[in-house]
Amino acid sequence: MKTGKLTNETLGRVVLNHIDQVRDDILVRPAVGEDCAAIEFGDLACVITTDPITGSNSNLGNLAVNVCVNDIASSGAVPAGLMLTVLCPEDTKTEAIEAILQDANRAASEIGVEIIGGHTELTSAVNRIIVSATAIGKVEKDKLIQTKGAVPGDYLYMTKVAGLEGTAIIASDKRQALLEVLSNKELSTAQEFFEQVSVLKEGLIGADIGVSAMHDATEGGVLGAIHELCTAGNVGCRLKSEKIKIHPVTQKICDHFHIDPLKLIASGSMIMAVNPERAGDLERAFKEAEVSFSKVGTITKEKEMRLYFGDPSIEEVFDVIPAPEADELYKVI
Known part of the structure; x- marks a missing residue:
């Protein structure tokens, strides 16, 4: 194993x-x-x-x-x-x-x-x-909100950015190796991500709005969390890759170690499924609480989980999201 x-x-x-x-x-x-x-x-x-x-x-x-x-x-x-x-x-x-x-x-x-x-x-x-x-x-x-609560037609949201926890851990534990690709300011920025790993604020907002399902992105990263949320609810999803936010420092670190930021442990990012009728209330609450967010896709009845690249109205290019395996962090640490 x-x-x-x-x-x-x-x-x-x-x-x-x-x-x-x-x-x-x-x-x-x-x-x-x-x-x-x-x-x-x-x-x-x-x-x-x-x-x-x-x-x-x-x-x-x-x-x-x-x-x-x-x-x-x-x-x-x-x-x-x-x-x-x-x-x-x-x-x-x-x-x-x-x-x-x-x-x-x-x-x-x-x-x-x-x-x-x-x-x-x-x-x-x-x-x-x-x-x-x-x-x-x-x-x-x-x-009480369960991971399995998402239903077809729900919008999928993520808060903050992908790979927050993993970025902070790698920047701290592999600082010397990263000095050749990151400035001291960038390294400090990455290590400060430790201060953003809580999703309590987002969770309380989601509970107040009445979202269908929530799942925090830990091992397996953002894609792993979405896969688990869909598996629990026996549903699928369609994601837009350009909507999944990745901090530039995270991207640099992942490029250096040849790992995928979307599969990097991401405590600090909450994945939420919400009925479209409540989506506006959720977005307003995020803005008032100064929580960054992005609508990354939709829940589908078809159980396949797809990550789309580019404009699907021109050409449908996508990857099927696999079940999460070992987190990308373990390739580095």
């Missing part, structure tokens, strides 16, 4: 197929594309998710908090608490652990979430620090 998340096919065969359904109060169960579980508590749903940070040596606390909370945001829920598990090699200094927790606490405080517990240990089982976070949120049961 390749480094990174299991492929969707393998996930279904060796993991999901072996999980029994035994309770009536589970609202959202594990499935391809569904990053959160939800449990019924009266009129409320408790939303839970978990994520490890394994692809970065930088900003571990910030990433652990925001990547995990982003999943809560994609369900339309308000995040409340976080638990962190920090596994460290046996020679780790206390200063390194303290720095990670300070970074995590700052990130959590900025978005109004509290770190409510966890576990920290030194162990020979790891060769570098691994931080895993579990986030808990709540939402009214009838306002």
Whole structure:
């Protein structure tokens, strides 16, 4: 198997197929594309998710908090608490652990979430620090949003730009290698993308507008997130490549390492499907909140997922979007 998340096919065969359904109060169960579980508590749903940070040596606390909370945001829920598990090699200094927790606490405080517990240990089982976070949120049961909610005719939107998290990680961990292709200003710009990896603002906007589905773009990048959203909803899509925004610095980094920015881990970008009648409200809300966005395509009844290039009224040139495999980040890090 390749480094990174299991492929969707393998996930279904060796993991999901072996999980029994035994309770009536589970609202959202594990499935391809569904990053959160939800449990019924009266009129409320408790939303839970978990994520490890394994692809970065930088900003571990910030990433652990925001990547995990982003999943809560994609369900339309308000995040409340976080638990962190920090596994460290046996020679780790206390200063390194303290720095990670300070970074995590700052990130959590900025978005109004509290770190409510966890576990920290030194162990020979790891060769570098691994931080895993579990986030808990709540939402009214009838306002819970699932990845599988997209329906044919919905517009597809993405916020910000492709490959945000991957760009920041590569710029930090491969800074010396990039000095030959990027200026110091460009490198700083790329590293500052760490400060844009939260999609909580977008998630709350989507919940307020009543979007059909949301999915934050993590491993597999923007195309991976869209593929998972469509797979979960048993639908297809038609995307316009020129509408998917890529920052020039991201493009330079990806060109240098010969990787695809649309398949690069992209925490900070939220993918949303919305009924056309609500699209105007969504765009106005994004503008008022100063969230950059782009309408990148539409959901189709036909299940094929197509990425179009150029003007389809002249000539239909497209690629079929494949199921996500190992993230492009692992070709570099």
